[in-house]
Amino acid sequence: MPPAPSAARSNVLSVIEGARNDASSGWRRVADRLRAEFGEDVFTSWFERIALEQVANGVAHLSVPTRFLKSWIQSHYADRITALVSEECQDVRAIAIGVRVAAPKLATNGGDVVVAPAIEHVEQRSPTASPFLFPARPDAARLAGSPLDRRLTFDSFLVGRSNQLAFAAARQIADAKPGDPVTYNPLVVHSAVGLGKTHLLQATAHAIEASGRRVTYLTAEKFMFDFVASLKAQTALSFKEKLRAIDLLVIDDLQFLQGKTVQQEFGHTLNALLDGRQQVIIAADRPPSELEGVDERLRSRLAGGLTLEMGSIDEELRAKILAVRVAAAKAIHPKFDVPAEVIAYVAKIVTANGRDLDGAVNRLLAHNTLTHAPITIEMAETALRDLVRQVEPKRVKVEDIQRIVARHYQVSRADVLSSRRTQTVVRPRQVAMYLAKQLTLRSLPEIGRRFGGRDHTTVLHAVRKIDLLVKTDHGLAAEVDLLKRMLLE
Known part of the structure; x- marks a missing residue:
């Protein structure tokens, strides 16, 4: 006796739901394998926003939020995704990638698979006899380098102590x-x-x-x-x-x-x-x-x-970079005038990197052109408030000093703590002791104990020697200054 219509419909829905759950769990396994294979950074950049829409007629329909992402995945990862999907999802032989109009929940995060309301365009990839599942592009072996930015030349590179x-x-x-x-x-x-x-x-x-x-x-x-x-x-x-x-x-x-x-x-x-x-x-x-x-x-x-x-950009170099960026902006916006004292102020307070300096110039320009207010130190304080990093002074550890000094002089930390008396080891050891006295609250005897159980007189001798040398040896002074900045960043 055939099942009642309601029972038959229930059986069909059950089968559909089971297939959907299988596809969903299969896609989560694919996502886990992609994350393990390519690493968290690559996964977040390219795979995290892929959603599985449905599986139909042996094809896994995937969607992404932008055309650029679709193009990039098809060019660089479609082969591998197809291989993994065919391994993890039963009866799937190909994938189809489309651009969704409204972003669904991400199956990769463990949620349910939600069908997007519309897919703009779909390109299907199917397996071939190739062990990588489908044919490669004909230009795959062409040695084309990454594009060069014509603005990034030696003439536009600003040199300072750090570089x-x-x-x-x-x-x-x-x-x-x-x-x-x-x-x-x-x-x-x-x-x-x-x-x-x-x-x-x-x-x-x-x-x-x-x-x-x-x-x-x-x-x-x-x-x-x-x-x-x-x-x-x-x-x-x-x-x-x-x-x-x-x-x-x-x-x-x-x-x-x-x-x-x-x-x-x-x-x-x-x-x-x-x-x-x-x-x-x-x-x-x-x-x-x-x-x-x-x-x-x-x-x-x-x-x-x-x-x-290439170390942190010092204040003098930051001022040079700002002056160049301001001049470039002024060539486009002739009324953009930034007084020298404002450039000096910005160079002093924005200390992270060159990109923050670019952001500082852009903010000054925006405030100037949108409000027509003159650029003053007071205006810069307001415009750049969130670029200034308000942090507590860093507490430096003796172990950090030993590690960074050893790396800088290309010796091991064990060498610094050893009893070796060769010049290649003695100078880094003395510099490290000097910095320990300068940057920590440790006493001379305690510093000596942390440097292989040395007497406090040994530490005192090292501190006095380096203190004298930095006043006459400009090369050593620059090295010590660089190490201080590295430790205090």
């Missing part, structure tokens, strides 16, 4: 003639955000390119995408050959280089370029020894070159 060494090294590389010995290879430049790493790298790339030499500038993510694309297109050999046929390779944001295979290939490429005496310049947010996500052998090879830090 003069890195600038000099980059300038020497750019000015070298074909056949000249390669002195600093690889050159690794590291700093916090907004201190000019990218500007310096792109300026070097511009100069090398202008001399007729072959240069490729890549972000770490672009290297990853291009290498993976070449694997899928089975043109990896051509990709490697093109990469190794250049005169200068510039890699920015190395800390984002992820994946064992990608890091190994980058290591092979780095070795080939260095062995061929081709120049490599790399930027990261920390020195090679502290790039925890990077393969140890790769870190070791990077440490064999010259590693330089």
Whole structure:
């Protein structure tokens, strides 16, 4: 006897609901695998806003909130998403990506899958005989570097105490003639955000390119995408050959280089370029020894070159940057006049990085053009209130001093605490003791105990010696000043 209509309808709804739950849980597994494979930063940037709309006829329909995100995912990640969806969602053979008009809840966050009211455009991807599920783009092996910003040149790079060494090294590389010995290879430049790493790298790339030499500038993510694309297109050999046929390779944001295979290939490429005496310049947010996500052998090879830090921008350099930014704004807005005392005031109170300085100029410009009020220190106080970081003075620990001083002088903390008397260890030890006395409330005997159980007279001798030297040795004075700023940031 056939079931009653209501019972049949209930059975159909139950099947539909079960399929929807299976798809939802499958997509959550896909999201977890994407997060584990690419890391939290990449996941948040590109995957977190993908929603699974429905699964129909073997196709998983996905949606994203913008056309740009859709285009980027299709260009760089669609292959991998298709592979994972086909593994985790039963009977799914392809994906379709569309742009949603209203954003649904995110299935990736564990919520229910909600069908969006409309999808503007859908492009379907289906599997092929390729182990990566669908054909790669025909230009996958093309070695196209990341775009260079024509404004980021040596002429527009402002030099101060915090970056003069890195600038000099980059300038020497750019000015070298074909056949000249390669002195600093690889050159690794590291700093916090907004201190000019990218500007310096792109300026070097511009100069090398202008001399007729072959240069490729890549972000770490672009290297990853291009290498993976070449694997899928089975043109990896051509990709490697093109990469190794250049005169200068510039890699920015190395800390984002992820994946064992990608890091190994980058290591092979780095070795080939260095062995061929081709120049490599790399930027990261920390020195090679502290790039925890990077393969140890790769870190070791990077440490064999010259590693330089671009420190915090000092007040004098901040004033230079502000003057240049104000002049550029005045060229567009002739009535934008910023008195010298206001520039000096802003340079004193906005201390974080160059981007905050750009923001300060933009705010002064907005207040001036929208209210027609003259730019004074009082107006700057109001306009820049939230850019000024009101923080309590940092409490510095002796252990932090030992660690940062050791890293700066390229010795180990164990060396600083040891009884070794070589000059390469004695000077860092004395500087660290001097800074411990300057920046902490510890007594001389306590500082001595924290430096391997030394007598307080040893600490006193170190403090007096460094105090005398900084008054006559300008190089040491600059080093001590830099270390103080690093410790107090």
